[in-house]
Amino acid sequence: MRAGLRLCRELGFTRVIAEMDSLMAVRFVNERREPDNLAAALLSDIRDLMAQFESCMLQHVLREGNAAADFLASLGHTSPPGLSILDSPPTGLRPILLGDQMGASSLRL
Template sequence: MKLALSHGYTSIIVETDSEVVINVFVDDTYVSHSKDTLISDGKFLIRQFRNFKMVHVLQEGNQCADFLAHCGQSSTWGTTILDELPEGLTPLLDCDALKVSFRRIR
């Protein structure tokens, strides 16, 4: 969200396969504790957007997120900012845009 704001975006749609995340950030069913800085920061960032929407998608419907999550598992701890698309992501972006779903086999 910080990256989107820094690029001047005022509207954003966040897709997640976690209903818990939606409950915490959008439905406000999570009672925040003062030490939950990640949640507090996220809620603050959400309020900075003119239009914000968070929607639930099945993992099979968001191949890009699945791909990037697996990339993240092999990286060092912390935030990784990509300057260019990792090899193999472009075809998945096309499929996500067309709402093509895939069966997960692992």
């Protein structure tokens, strides 16, 4: 989340909507909850970054609705460390993006 917000800022975005499939994390950020652990510094960084945008919203999304991000995260295990910026979507991501574009839904069982 922090790296994504930094990238948005560097690219000059002024209005951002971020989605995350961790409801607890979304609540910690949006409800100004304070964890009693090392996550407090990360949470503070995220809130500070969000405040730098004209508009920045963090929304919860079910894992099934976050299939593209889940797919990209699975590629991270085989990618070199650090930030990767792709010029085009990897082959396996194309059908997911097409489904999103067409408004396809998935069942939550």
